[in-house]
Amino acid sequence: MPVIEDPSDPTSCSVAEKEEFAHFKQEIYQKVLKKVFQNLKQRSQHGEAHCCADGLNQVLHLGILIESQDAEEPAYFCGCRAASAHHPCPKCLVAQSDLHNILGNFELRTPQSMRAVLTEASKAKTMAAKEKILKDNGMHNIEHFLWDFRFSDPYKAYSYDTLHSDDLGKWGKHLWPLLLDVLEEHNGQAFYDILKQALSVYQKCCAAVEREYGKSFNFLKQHACSHVPQDIREKGTVDNFSTCYSEGFQQEAAQSFGQTNMKEAEHQMCIIDEKQEAIARICMAIDNDKKARLNLELAEDINEREVLDLESESSTTWRFGSPEGKKMNLHVVAVNLANDNHRYRSLDERLRDFIAFNMPKEAVQMQFEDDIYVQRYKCVILKYQSVEDWTEGTDIMHCNPDFHGRHCFDCVIIHDDAPKLSVARLCDLFCCSLPSGKTLDLALVHHFSCSQWKPRTVWDGCRVLYEEPDTTLVRMDYLVRGALVCPVSEQADEKFYYFIDCIEPDIFL
Ligand SMILES: [Zn+2]
Structure with a gap:
């Protein structure tokens, strides 16, 4: 999802203005998504006849079962409030202060419950009361485009992403910088202590880090772990919904898009991609040739040895x-x-x-x-x-x-x-x-x-x-x-x- 920048200077905006822009963005995203997926709505309700790979005609109901996204994207996609909100999780109603508790049970969001919140908010007498209801549920006053789809629960579909939550999120953004700080202050003993703790249960380890170094684990990606078991039960192993594999493709596509004149970009992107592919192959051929030359001397020795070994059955x-x-x-x-x-x-x-x-x-x-x-x-x-x-x-x-x-x-x-x-x-x-x-x-x-x-x-x-x-x-x-x-x-x-x-x-x- 493309990032929409605030055209005015965000630093000079009041809280209300920022909120208004956030709401505006949410609305835009939902309208665009509604447009993109509009063809599926009818089919998700009534299904469509389709000749399947086994030769049987079946009625298929289209739906969105998995969303793999990072950072603000899940919030925009689900119409929820961002990571700093009181209830930031796109899947449940966990409070900001409980994000560290990955073993807790929190009320899950469903299209029905979220729709009920909007109905309740619309009946509120004052603007402040309405806003409070929305905030208490971590929502914007927006109807989600998937609510009218069958088999498409946007909150259920949002899945744990190992790339952004583990590699780049919990470790890259939170624990690694902390570790560097700690190592700078202490000697190797600190590193050893952390390593020892890592062997213990993750939760205990986090609690210890929190006690010792004051690192708060109240961040959304920490909480995301608590939904992993359910995700795996519903959608299979985490590689089924990791963005790891398509991330590289997306970056390449974004690069080639940047080189086009933005008009009917697909054809231009194909040509650019073709050239990039050719360049990559040429580079690979050159690298392989270099490697081959380096190994040539060795290989000749080995060949010599093999030829000679075959002949050398004699006793000499x-x-x-x-x-x-x-x-x-x-x-x-x-x-x-x-x-x-x-x-x-x-x-x-x-x-x-x-x-x-x-x-x-x-x-x-x-x-x-x-x-x-x-x-x-x-x-x-x-x-x-x-x-x-x-x-x-x-x-x-x-x-x-x-x-x-x-x-x-x-x-x-x-x-x-x-x-x-x-x-x-x-x-x-x-x-x-x-x-x-x-x-x-x-x-x-x-x-x-x-x-x-x-x-x-x-x-x-x-x-x-x-x-x-x-x-x-x-x-x-x-x-x-x-x-x-x-x-x-x-x-x-x-x-x-x-x-x-x-x-x-x-x-x-
Ligand atoms: Zn949650």
Whole structure:
């Protein structure tokens, strides 16, 4: 219902003038509502034949069963006096001083009883007597347009609105500001006390707040609770008559109405709404895209993991992923790579030495001229058993010069005979096909050694590592899991790193 502003200055009006304007507004509202609903009056009395959804013809009597409104609206709709009156409730005749008593029984308004009040008032001898009768019943001297309708009791139809009575009314307007005041004056104990009381019955809680802080609960929305049980019994759960759902729509509609020239506004409002909807969708698409990009890196990792997990039914603790190029002759690969990067220097010879040293049986059968073919990989999944809870964990380790636009050479823990954990940085991963038909999985790594340099403040368990410039070949089954190191400075060529063992309990143990 639109708010009708007083065209004169309300502050300069006398009480009588204010009352007169309030009465005038009431009359206008009732006349407008009567006009709006006039088509239903006849039908509510005599009914109308209608083919229902079940295919049966029925006589339907139209009526208004639920009104969901806020603030002054129920008073205007019901022709009652406003919230500050002696009897402000649109549903019953509760007195202003009894509004806090939500367990009380008060005489309900009915069309018959209210009509009787008007009749009585019309017989009053003096103006003052008439006014007194009306005031004692919280009424204006107006006939309600619904009194002549069947199945439409305006007082019964007015329903408890959770949005305005609970969220914005009792809490937002009355208790929340009080709470802020109290918190400003007291310490956290006051908050705790209030919270404790809130667990008790609501009525008791209100009484306590009233005693302690002098907060009067004689306001209409507090009293509205007392009608909730009956409302629920007659109309179902409170969401059936909450304005919560249509409030947003109404605000949007009011906004688009404000943008029209007020003439045949419906069509203009539709166009504005269409545009708003399109803008909202574009915004949503952009937001979703941003979110998707953020998640892309993560999702790719997960996909990689899933693909690899499917394949990894073998007993090995590692599984390569992201193959780089095709399987090629080791000699060709070594020459090509050595041109670009010193860490691949004499890779062919080193690999043959490695085989000779670690796999003598294989080395005996192998001639120097025999070709070894290698497939390079950029990622490996390491499976390990956590020493924290003995569950199986996996680490996805990358050695990729262009991982989402940046270098990514992860560090791993190497299982060797050293007393402390050995750490190395992955440079490359190879699967070598030997002339005998066997395959050998190797990692090319930079080992970390214990550094001579120490920070000025050495803490318990502080380990500084030095990244060796030379690379070494390591069998894949020596790789345990991922490790975390942190460069000592932000210099690009920093070779000193702190070993971080305090982030994950598993590494710490
Ligand atoms: Zn009431």
